[in-house]
Amino acid sequence: MEENTLQRLVEDISIEFFGRPFKHTARFNNRLKTTGGRYLLRSHDLEFNRKQLEVHGMEAFIGIIKHELCHYHLHLMKKGYKHRDRDFKQLLKEVGGSRYCEVIPGQRRQEKIKYIYLCNKCGHQYPRKRRVDTRKFSCGKCRGKLKRKSID
Template sequence: MTNKNDALLAFVQWVSLTDFGKPFEHEVKFNRRLKSTGGRFFPKDLYLDFNEKMYDVFSEDVFRKIVQHELVHYHLYREGRGYKHADREFKVLLSQVGGLRFAPPLPDVQYLTYTCLSCGQTYRRRRRLDVKKYRCGKCRGKLYSL
């Protein structure tokens, strides 16, 4: 079975060769806890992690631009050049490869809220509930969508 982290590593290696003409020779991993951050570069061990939700949600084109951003850090750092966001070399290489400065926000998952007006219990559901059929789980009261 193919591990998702292996697929990520293969993708990062491919972006590195295709867009930078240089190999990526270290580790990558998904991180489920990242929120608005697309990925991170750890200079100490040249390790990268990436936002797993963004990989799941965004198109390959967009995720590729997130990978490019981290690879700009990676390759500049390995070459002893300015690898930080404020460095001129970082800005120049990032715009050359077309990487993103900031990852786009993840789409908000839409929840519908239902409230029982008898006991005040609220319920959050991703899908619409038939309030004629479903009643409050606590008191069997009628649910209202807000």
């Protein structure tokens, strides 16, 4: 899909589902890796991850466009445009936008678990990337003492 086709698609979706025009720029940003798109607060432009369209298809991509347009229109109307705001959640549900985008295989790098902590009381395991001070922290299930388990 070309940039001008993307612009027209976003404008059409904005009129059809929101009843309001999209007056700014929509473009692809190839640097986006873990997100489907983003709304830029200062310029009011929208950026989209081209890989989402290529891997998951047009239906998923339209859901992402609706999601970003919710941010756009609510921000311009001076209403709650953030993910946690009631206005955002309500509008997203009304237009049928996607709450989250699907993961693109191979895009997210897997962080290696370096530490495993074990509860002395209940035996619950806590895998961690970073060290935990076992003098300060205890088991979240039973408040038992934690000990570090060696990883082979």
